[in-house]
Amino acid sequence: MRAVGITLATVALFAGTLPALAAEQGTAGMVTGINRLNGTIAIKRVPNGTVGANTAGAAQEFKIKDNAMIENIHAGDRVTFSTSDAATPTIIKLDRQK
Template identity: 55%
Template structure:
């Protein structure tokens, strides 16, 4: 019984560490900004080769901005590159840059 609890506990810790430490540069289009709550919704741009798209848009994700000031330079409809992490199911935007 003790070994089983140890293995399950270790698996839970590994899952939490990988999800909270995961950060990847992504691109997308801003669909909504809530400056009062410091949140932003971004429609992720699909990755892949030309012609491979099935016509479906990428995932829409809402993030909490690490620093609310990063939302001041962008508007809905802007294409952006961004980095986000996820901790306990909550996405946090750590970098946001408007594309030219």
């Protein structure tokens, strides 16, 4: 009986951390558009240089956690970003590359 309780507690712990593990961390891209009124940003992912990665695909639109994050960001800037794993992809960290 005790082993079942420990197993269930462990499963619950891992299930709670899965969204954080699935979130994208440190992805690179180029800003293709910003909508400051709606708090969204469109980013085209930059290929990582592996064989066959010469096309990055279309830009994806993300919600911004805090509008202050995009104050110094402009279309054409290269950025690194991290997103939360939610129904609507939300950028939780955004850094402009120099």
